[in-house]
Amino acid sequence: MGKQYKLIHCTVNGRAREVMVDVRASLTDLLRNDFRLTSVKKGCEVGECGACNVIIDGECFNSCIYLAVWADGKDILTLEGLEGPGGEISDIQQAFIDEAAVQCGFCTPGAIMSAVEILNEGRLLSDEEIRIRMSGHLCRCTGYENIFRAVKKTMLKRLEARQREQGTGNREQE
Amino acid sequence: MYDIKALYEAESVQDAIRLLQEHPKAQIIAGGSDVLVQIREGRRAGAELVSIFGIDEMRGVCYDEDQAIRIGSLTSFSHIAASPIIQEKIPVLGEAVSLVGGPQIRNIGTIGGNTCNGVTSADSASTLMAWDAIVELHGPEGVRRLPIRDFYIKAGVVDLKPAELQTAILIPKAAYEGYYGRYIKYAMREAMDIANLGCSVNAKLSEDKRTIIDARVAYGVAGPVPMRAPSAEAMARGRAVCRETVDAFARAVLDDIHPRDSWRAAKAFREHIAVELAKRALTESIERAGGVIDG
Numbered sequence: 049m050g051k052q053y054k055l056i057h058c059t060v061n062g063r064a065r066e067v068m069v070d071v072r073a074s075l076t077d078l079l080r081n082d083f084r085l086t087s088v089k090k091g092c093e094v095g096e097c098g099a100c101n102v103i104i105d106g107e108c109f110n111s112c113i114y115l116a117v118w119a120d121g122k123d124i125l126t127l128e129g130l131e132g133p134g135g136e137i138s139d140i141q142q143a144f145i146d147e148a149a150v151q152c153g154f155c156t157p158g159a160i161m162s163a164v165e166i167l168n169e170g171r172l173l174s175d176e177e178i179r180i181r182m183s184g185h186l187c188r189c190t191g192y193e194n195i196f197r198a199v200k201k202t203m204l205k206r207l208e209a210r211q212r213e214q215g216t217g218n219r220e221q222e
Numbered sequence: 223m224y225d226i227k228a229l230y231e232a233e234s235v236q237d238a239i240r241l242l243q244e245h246p247k248a249q250i251i252a253g254g255s256d257v258l259v260q261i262r263e264g265r266r267a268g269a270e271l272v273s274i275f276g277i278d279e280m281r282g283v284c285y286d287e288d289q290a291i292r293i294g295s296l297t298s299f300s301h302i303a304a305s306p307i308i309q310e311k312i313p314v315l316g317e318a319v320s321l322v323g324g325p326q327i328r329n330i331g332t333i334g335g336n337t338c339n340g341v342t343s344a345d346s347a348s349t350l351m352a353w354d355a356i357v358e359l360h361g362p363e364g365v366r367r368l369p370i371r372d373f374y375i376k377a378g379v380v381d382l383k384p385a386e387l388q389t390a391i392l393i394p395k396a397a398y399e400g401y402y403g404r405y406i407k408y409a410m411r412e413a414m415d416i417a418n419l420g421c422s423v424n425a426k427l428s429e430d431k432r433t434i435i436d437a438r439v440a441y442g443v444a445g446p447v448p449m450r451a452p453s454a455e456a457m458a459r460g461r462a463v464c465r466e467t468v469d470a471f472a473r474a475v476l477d478d479i480h481p482r483d484s485w486r487a488a489k490a491f492r493e494h495i496a497v498e499l500a501k502r503a504l505t506e507s508i509e510r511a512g513g514v515i516d517g
């Protein structure tokens with residue numbers, strides 16, 4: 049059997065893409081090599097560390113153990129897709145900086161994508177729930193506490209902001 | 223790049239059967255969280271694969287016409303845990319699969335893969351055993367259904383005939399109605415760890431909550447495949463809800479299980495833990511069923 053390829057269509061960070069993929073490629077290979085999205089790290093490449101974590105149709109997946117051909121028809125978000133219209137970084141990225149949740153940075157993009165999945169739910173999670181939801185990431189530097197604080201802080205900030213907005217909204221209606 | 227010889231993508235169950243017939247050496251890949259890791263390790267390097275990942279008809283949890291709970295084999299662990307049906311009728315299954323790996327693994331790992339791999343430590347397997355699950359298989363000859371107990375043949379080997387795939391796991395109404403359960407995974411870490419021992423217990427109590435009408439217990443890692451402990455079940459069935467019953471039940475598991483020494487844990491330690499977990503899991507099952515022990 050010679051080399052085998054498949055033409056796939058997917059959305060990556062909001063942009064429609066059409067690409068020919070080698071059936072042997074992982075999604076990590078596709079995102080890094082074809083799209084130069086190097087926030088997607090190759091850590092263990094066996095699904096253990098979370099460095100390659102990306103969001104597919106709203107859920108987190110370790111892209112190292114996800115075949116590139118499976119991305120056909122999917123909506124994929126990597127850390128690069130968090131960039132604001134003026135090139136600014138997102139609140140969760142800023143919180144990672146503020147809380148010193150980044151040291152060498154290798155685990156950071158993957159961890160932030162898990163945080164994004166949690167934050168997108170728009171609800172209040174207990175400390176225990178946050179820890180469980182972030183447990184698919186190995187960090188050799190920070191000891192996790194700063195990562196936990198960055199996620200919790202951003203969650204609370206967003207919920208507060210939403211409450212304020214709803215508060216003004218109600219007043220306007222009155 | 224993975225060392226994959228060829229990949230065939232199935233679009234439906236029938237398509238998968240046809241591809242498996244056309245390529246008799248090909249192996250099924252569902253979520254790939256076992257298969258891809260084994261290719262990386264070299265154990266399955268150079269494999270021909272039939273991907274069933276795209277068969278959406280094999281996803282989801284619903285009731286079938288007999289009120290049995292039907293879990294599509296491709297349903298991910300996180301979708302099982304989030305299913306309102308599972309949360310209402312068999313919350314313990316949602317709890318068990320929420321102990322698999324970490325969040326990303328629970329998004330990709332499927333219950334079909336977790337049972338077809340024939341692995342004794344599989345976190346869903348002991349609970350499925352303990353709830354008398356039925357496995358549905360589709361192959362060239364049509365459909366067949368068999369109790370999950372008979373599905374396991376030996377370590378790593380299940381009863382899948384050539385070109386057959388598992389399409390669903392069913393829990394009959396009689397097997398879930400009135401039962402309350404608890405799964406305890408004994409491992410060294412709370413995430414990303416394989417069980418040293420897994421114990422799933424459930425119980426059904428009489429209306430006055432004083433008698434155990436039925437109790438079922440199954441273990442992972444207490445033998446080469448997940449297994450029930452019938453001697454223990456017999457010690458509890460029809461007995462009064464009390465501490466003595468729970469203790470007798472827990473002691474009796476040693477008549478059934480045969481764990482082994484491994485680098486993860488010694489046989490004697492596993493036996494000790496097995497009794498303790500049985501005690502705790504039955505106690506909690508009884509409490510969940512509304513029973514009170516020694517009261």
Ligand SMILES: Cc1cc2nc3c(=O)[nH]c(=O)nc-3n(C[C@H](O)[C@H](O)[C@H](O)COP(=O)(O)OP(=O)(O)OC[C@H]3O[C@@H](n4cnc5c(N)ncnc54)[C@H](O)[C@@H]3O)c2cc1C
Pocket residue numbers: 094095096249250251252253254255256257258259274295296321322323324327330331332333334335336337338339343344345346382386387388389414415416417
């Ligand atoms: C980092 C990591 C941590 C893990 N932690 C745990 C854990 O804590 N507990 C646990 O139980 N497991 C764990 N696993 C193992 C794995 O995630 C599970 O066994 C999972 O359920 C496998 O499902 P899958 O769909 O990915 O299977 P695949 O890898 O696609 O397949 C597994 C096997 O089943 C066969 N198969 C799959 N689906 C079918 C089907 N429908 N019909 C016929 N054959 C089929 C395949 O041919 C293969 O032999 C872990 C894996 C990783 C990578």
Ligand code: FES
Pocket residue numbers: 089090091092093094095096097098099100101110111112113
């Ligand atoms: S590189 Fe994918 S989980 Fe480690």
Ligand code: FES
Pocket residue numbers: 149150151152153154155156186187188189190
């Ligand atoms: S910051 Fe270095 S691994 Fe997490």
